[in-house]
Amino acid sequence: MPQPAPNARQSAVYLLDQVIGEGRLMSDLIAAGKLDRLDPADRARAQRLANDTLRGIDRADRLLNRHLRKPPPLHVFNILRLGTVELCMGGDAHGVVNDLVGLVGRNKRYGNLKGLVNAVLRKAAEDGARSWNDLRIPRLRKWLRDPLVAAWGAGRVNAMERAHFQGAPLDITPKADAAFWAEKLGGQLLPTGSIRLTDAAQVSTLPGFDTGDWWVQDAAAALPVQILAPQPGEKILDLCAAPGGKTLQLAAAGADVTALDLSHRRMERVTENLSRCGLTANCLTGDALEHDGGPYDAILLDAPCSATGTIRRHPDLPFAKDGSEFGELIALQSAMLAHALTLLKPGGRLVFCTCSLLPDEGECQVDDACAGHPGLTVDRDALDRPGIDPDWTTEEGGLRLRPDHWPDLGGMDGFYIACLRR
Numbered sequence: 250m251p252q253p254a255p256n257a258r259q260s261a262v263y264l265l266d267q268v269i270g271e272g273r274l275m276s277d278l279i280a281a282g283k284l285d286r287l288d289p290a291d292r293a294r295a296q297r298l299a300n301d302t303l304r305g306i307d308r309a310d311r312l313l314n315r316h317l318r319k320p321p322p323l324h325v326f327n328i329l330r331l332g333t334v335e336l337c338m339g340g341d342a343h344g345v346v347n348d349l350v351g352l353v354g355r356n357k358r359y360g361n362l363k364g365l366v367n368a369v370l371r372k373a374a375e376d377g378a379r380s381w382n383d384l385r386i387p388r389l390r391k392w393l394r395d396p397l398v399a400a401w402g403a404g405r406v407n408a409m410e411r412a413h414f415q416g417a418p419l420d421i422t423p424k425a426d427a428a429f430w431a432e433k434l435g436g437q438l439l440p441t442g443s444i445r446l447t448d449a450a451q452v453s454t455l456p457g458f459d460t461g462d463w464w465v466q467d468a469a470a471a472l473p474v475q476i477l478a479p480q481p482g483e484k485i486l487d488l489c490a491a492p493g494g495k496t497l498q499l500a501a502a503g504a505d506v507t508a509l510d511l512s513h514r515r516m517e518r519v520t521e522n523l524s525r526c527g528l529t530a531n532c533l534t535g536d537a538l539e540h541d542g543g544p545y546d547a548i549l550l551d552a553p554c555s556a557t558g559t560i561r562r563h564p565d566l567p568f569a570k571d572g573s574e575f576g577e578l579i580a581l582q583s584a585m586l587a588h589a590l591t592l593l594k595p596g597g598r599l600v601f602c603t604c605s606l607l608p609d610e611g612e613c614q615v616d617d618a619c620a621g622h623p624g625l626t627v628d629r630d631a632l633d634r635p636g637i638d639p640d641w642t643t644e645e646g647g648l649r650l651r652p653d654h655w656p657d658l659g660g661m662d663g664f665y666i667a668c669l670r671r
């Protein structure tokens with residue numbers, strides 16, 4: 250007999266099991282079609298439930314530990330965590346508890362723990378909502394918290410954790426006419442020209458999506474291209490382009506763009522996005538380290554990195570990763586930067602950026618590049634752009650963006666950006 254389609258909660262628990270138990274990233278699971286049996290609304294709900302649970306897991310575990318004598322198997326623990334977070338965030342107690350007890354009851358291995366799940370969730374429903382807001386802001390996992398405290402100090406890391414717990418609004422970059430689109434979409438025009446939507450419905454149903462008048466892009470992620478300041482007709486290389494938010498900005502500015510990425514699947518997203526927005530670029534699939542085109546007037550190197558700046562919107566990252574592969578990424582970034590510099594015209598500019606909170610993937614890369622390339626300079630004037638706070642400038646002349654910046658506007662992704670000239 251065919252299995253009934255899973256519901257959103259069941260799929261959210263599946264995501265939690267895979268992220269926490271198997272170290273898989275949610276974006277990879279979704280790209281692999283793991284939620285394809287759900288309709289779009291349930292798929293979005295499953296992701297939202299899993300994300301909310303991961304953001305609140307520290308608090309959920311504190312509440313659950315009061316009612317558990319020993320930790321149950323991970324799958325059951327994840328059911329309890331998801332239920333606790335939903336209940337404490339105002340979920341309907343009857344619906345949440347019944348659905349999750351039913352889910353354990355149908356499980357061949359853990360069906361005998363149905364009574365435990367029922368009892369614990371009922372207790373969580375009673376005392377959870379009251380205690381929830383008194384619990385400390387969830388902390389990052391130790392493997393990431395320790396190096397961040399060493400780099401930025403405990404106070405700033407606490408502020409970042411507050412921003413992570415709040416999650417992220419939806420930011421968009423308009424192709425043109427930011428004020429018009431901010432009003433049309435009921436969004437807020439941010440100081441740097443992005444538009445922030447706090448109450449976003451399904452993105453593809455919003456006005457301007459089908460006509461390609463804007464694309465989704467965090468306000469911080471929109472800054473590297475603003476700092477590169479592309480001019481019409483300039484020959485510009487976007488070296489790690491997919492899924493293409495920055496390629497779209499470069500093409501919209503009228504530059505002659507070559508967009509390259511290693512991943513064929515991700516490069517397809519770039520061509521789809523360009524075609525939706527009525528923009529063009531020369532799209533290539535290949536290894537940045539082997540690209541020998543050019544020379545270019547300007548290069549954007551948005552290098553692969555730990556992505557630790559995006560935890561507000563990807564709270565699975567600290568659970569799926571443990572930092573063990575970051576050394577390889579750091580070496581790749583520095584090799585890419587050295588190669589990219591060989592593709593630049595004399596006097597040309599290169600913007601190096603990473604969506605990372607770790608100085609090894611930002612400030613240190615630029616320091617090392619300048620030390621290893623006589624004549625290479627950091628262009629501090631390039632950071633003089635509308636909405637960029639001079640306090641965000643770093644010692645070596647780059648820009649350090651953190652999730653706790655703009656606390657009254659809803660934060661921004663963590664990023665490091667520097668404009669180099671040779």
Ligand SMILES: C[S@@+](CC[C@H](N)C(=O)[O-])C[C@H]1O[C@@H](n2cnc3c(N)ncnc32)[C@H](O)[C@@H]1O
Nearest residue numbers: 489490491492493494495510511512536537551
């Ligand atoms: C941070 S993402 C780029 C995001 C993109 N610039 C945007 O704004 O949408 C890094 C990209 O680097 C690509 N990448 C990783 N290794 C690469 C390599 N050796 N050559 C080219 N691209 C690579 C990844 O496939 C990924 O798409």
